[in-house]
Amino acid sequence: MNAVIFDLQDGFDDDEVIIKIDGRQVFHKNRVKTDLRLGLADTFTAPTAGGTSTVEVAVPARSLSETFPLDSADSPHVGIAVCNNRLEVRPSRVAFGYA
Numbered sequence: 001m002n003a004v005i006f007d008l009q010d011g012f013d014d015d016e017v018i019i020k021i022d023g024r025q026v027f028h029k030n031r032v033k034t035d036l037r038l039g040l041a042d043t044f045t046a047p048t049a050g051g052t053s054t055v056e057v058a059v060p061a062r063s064l065s066e067t068f069p070l071d072s073a074d075s076p077h078v079g080i081a082v083c084n085n086r087l088e089v090r091p092s093r094v095a096f097g098y099a
Helices: none
Strands: 002-008 015-021 024-032 042-048 052-059 064-071 077-083 086-092
Touching (some): 002 015, 015 042, 024 042, 052 086, 064 086
Antiparallel strands (some): 002 042, 015 024, 077 086
């Protein structure tokens, strides 16, 4: 069993956020808001089965959604931001830094 660390980053403003991995809900939270001092709204760890999984991210009130493949061994960190009225997904091999 592998795990992925998700960082909800810039652009969240009292949003409901839902994240699923392979159809299984791993995160659902209301009132997600970016701390502008850090550029971080929330962070959480979700287990994966390993190999390539399908990740779905939704911000329903803004009609935003994104679905993408993720290899948790190759990219154990994922940054998600709202920018220009769309979701940006940033898979990474290394953890993100915040000031």
